[in-house]
Amino acid sequence: MQRIGEVSAKYDISNRTLHYWEESGIIKSCRMENGYRYYDDYNVARIKQIIMLRKLNLPMQGIHRIFASGELSVVVEILTNHLEQTNHKADELRALSIVLERLIQIVKDHEDAGQIFKYLDVPENSAILKLKDALQIVLSERDNDMSENTAYGNNDVRIVSLPRMIFASYGVVSDTPEDDCWEKIRGLIDEYFLDHEPGFRNFGFGFNNENGEYGYEMLVTVPESFEVPQPFVRKEFNGGLFAALPAYLTIIGERWDQLNEWLRGSEDYELDWHPEILRDYLEECIDLRTFSSKETESSKRQLDLLLPIKRISRDKDEEDNSINEVISELEPREVMLPDITLAGCLFEFGNNKLPWKKSVPWYKLAQAIYKTGKDFGNRMIEGNNTFTLVFGDVDLPFPFYTLGKSGFVASVFAAVQIAKSFESYPVGLEERVLPSGKYLLFSTWIRSEIVTTKKLPLQKLYNAATEYIQRNNIKADFEYCLERDYRNDGRNTDRIELYIPLK
Structure with a gap:
C-alpha cells in the first residue's frame, strides 16, 4: 500500500490529477484509520499504465474507455x-x-x-x-x-475587472487539500444558503507554507453583515483587473503556462501580484452545481484561471524615462565560472522553438523541489535565481543559437543552484554539475523597483552573441548555452545573463 502523497512524488503526478482519475473511475483508493488515502499494488500498476498511455498523447476519454471496457x-x-x-x-x-x-x-x-x-x-x-x-x-x-x-483555441484570454467582495476563507495543508478545503466550504455554503445570495462567487488558489508543504485556500462571497463562523476567516477583497482563461481540470497546468506566456508577450499589461491583498493567481468556479456533481467528468469540469494584471503606462515622458532604465551589455566579457551544482528538471520541446521564445514550465520545477522535503530551503543558495541550460542540435557544424529565425531549442534544463545534494530526488528532478570553464558573458538589466514596467530584451543578447561569434570567428561550444535570471524581489526577473561556453 502506498499513500497518495508517495505516489504523487514517485511518479511526478499532482494529487489533484490522481483525484480526477479516481472520479472518472479508472483508479481507486481506500482511506485508512489514520485518515490518509492509500493505493494498493493493483491501482499503482494502473497508474503506471495511464502514465504510459498519456505519454503516447492518448486523450483521457480514450484511456477511460480502455479501462472501463477491458475488451x-x-x-x-x-x-x-x-x-x-x-x-x-x-x-x-x-x-x-x-x-x-x-x-x-x-x-x-x-x-x-x-x-x-x-x-x-x-x-x-x-x-x-x-x-x-x-x-x-x-x-x-x-x-x-x-x-x-482541442478544448480551447489560442485567443481565449479575456480582460475582466473583479468588484470589491467580502469572503469567508478556509485554507488547509494536507494530502488532499482541494478535497478537504471543498468539504468545509461546501458545508458553509449549504448551511447558510450562500449560493442563493445575489452575486455569489467561489474562488481558490494553491500555496506552499513555510515548510514547503502544498496547501489550498478557498474563498466564497458572503454578505457585508455576515458573521463568519470559526474556523473560517473573514477577508476583504478590493477587486481589480485580471486576465482570465478557461481551463478544464485535466489540463489546468498547461493553461496556466499559456496564460503566463500571454502576459510575457503582452505590450499592454504587466503582472500586478500582491497576495497580501488577495491579488493572487486565482481559480474561479463558474458553475458550482455542475462542477461539484459526481456525474460531471473531470474533463468537463471547468474553472476560470485569473492572473492579476495592470495596464502598462503609456505616458510619453514616463516611456522615455523607462527606456533608459533597461541597460544591455552587448559587447561580451570573458569570464570563468566555477563548478556549480544544480538541481533541476529537463524539459523537451517537441516543436522547434526560438531560444528567446521558449516557454519553461517553472511551476513543475518548483513542485519537484518542494517534494524533496522540508529542509530544501537549507540546501539552496540564497536568492530566487535560476539557471537555464539551453540545448540544440549537437550535429550542426555551428552553434544552434546562431541560426537566427531558423534556430531552435531541442530541450532545456531549468534549475536552481544548491549548496549540497538532496538526500533523495523525486521523479523529474535530477542533479547536474555545470563544470567550470570560460564563457562569453552578455547581459541586460533593469532597476528592480520598476522591474514590471519593461520586458528585458533576451533576443538582443542572442543576436549580439551571434554577431560577435560570426564576426570574430569564435570557437564556441555547439551543444548548449546558459541563461541565468536574477530576481531581487524573489519573483520578477530584473537581470538576465547569457553565457556562451568557449572551447
Whole structure:
C-alpha cells in the first residue's frame, strides 16, 4: 500500500490529477484509520499504465474507455484511431515542410524584399498559385483538426475587472487539500444558503507554507453583515483587473503556462501580484452545481484561471524615462565560472522553438523541489535565481543559437543552484554539475523597483552573441548555452545573463 502523497512524488503526478482519475473511475483508493488515502499494488500498476498511455498523447476519454471496457477489441480500436490521427498530423507536417522549403528557395532567388512580395502576388504564376493553394489546404486541415481535438483555441484570454467582495476563507495543508478545503466550504455554503445570495462567487488558489508543504485556500462571497463562523476567516477583497482563461481540470497546468506566456508577450499589461491583498493567481468556479456533481467528468469540469494584471503606462515622458532604465551589455566579457551544482528538471520541446521564445514550465520545477522535503530551503543558495541550460542540435557544424529565425531549442534544463545534494530526488528532478570553464558573458538589466514596467530584451543578447561569434570567428561550444535570471524581489526577473561556453 502506498499513500497518495508517495505516489504523487514517485511518479511526478499532482494529487489533484490522481483525484480526477479516481472520479472518472479508472483508479481507486481506500482511506485508512489514520485518515490518509492509500493505493494498493493493483491501482499503482494502473497508474503506471495511464502514465504510459498519456505519454503516447492518448486523450483521457480514450484511456477511460480502455479501462472501463477491458475488451481487446476496444483497445485495438482506440489505439488504431489514435495511430491514424497521428499519421494524419505527420502527413500534414510533411506537406507543410515541402511547401516551406520551396517558398524559402523562391525568397532566396529574389533579393529585393519588395519584389518578393510582388512575385508572390502574381496571379498568373502557376507555381506560386500551387504553393499558395497547397499551403492553404494544409493550414485549413490543421485548423479543422485543432478545432475537433482541442478544448480551447489560442485567443481565449479575456480582460475582466473583479468588484470589491467580502469572503469567508478556509485554507488547509494536507494530502488532499482541494478535497478537504471543498468539504468545509461546501458545508458553509449549504448551511447558510450562500449560493442563493445575489452575486455569489467561489474562488481558490494553491500555496506552499513555510515548510514547503502544498496547501489550498478557498474563498466564497458572503454578505457585508455576515458573521463568519470559526474556523473560517473573514477577508476583504478590493477587486481589480485580471486576465482570465478557461481551463478544464485535466489540463489546468498547461493553461496556466499559456496564460503566463500571454502576459510575457503582452505590450499592454504587466503582472500586478500582491497576495497580501488577495491579488493572487486565482481559480474561479463558474458553475458550482455542475462542477461539484459526481456525474460531471473531470474533463468537463471547468474553472476560470485569473492572473492579476495592470495596464502598462503609456505616458510619453514616463516611456522615455523607462527606456533608459533597461541597460544591455552587448559587447561580451570573458569570464570563468566555477563548478556549480544544480538541481533541476529537463524539459523537451517537441516543436522547434526560438531560444528567446521558449516557454519553461517553472511551476513543475518548483513542485519537484518542494517534494524533496522540508529542509530544501537549507540546501539552496540564497536568492530566487535560476539557471537555464539551453540545448540544440549537437550535429550542426555551428552553434544552434546562431541560426537566427531558423534556430531552435531541442530541450532545456531549468534549475536552481544548491549548496549540497538532496538526500533523495523525486521523479523529474535530477542533479547536474555545470563544470567550470570560460564563457562569453552578455547581459541586460533593469532597476528592480520598476522591474514590471519593461520586458528585458533576451533576443538582443542572442543576436549580439551571434554577431560577435560570426564576426570574430569564435570557437564556441555547439551543444548548449546558459541563461541565468536574477530576481531581487524573489519573483520578477530584473537581470538576465547569457553565457556562451568557449572551447
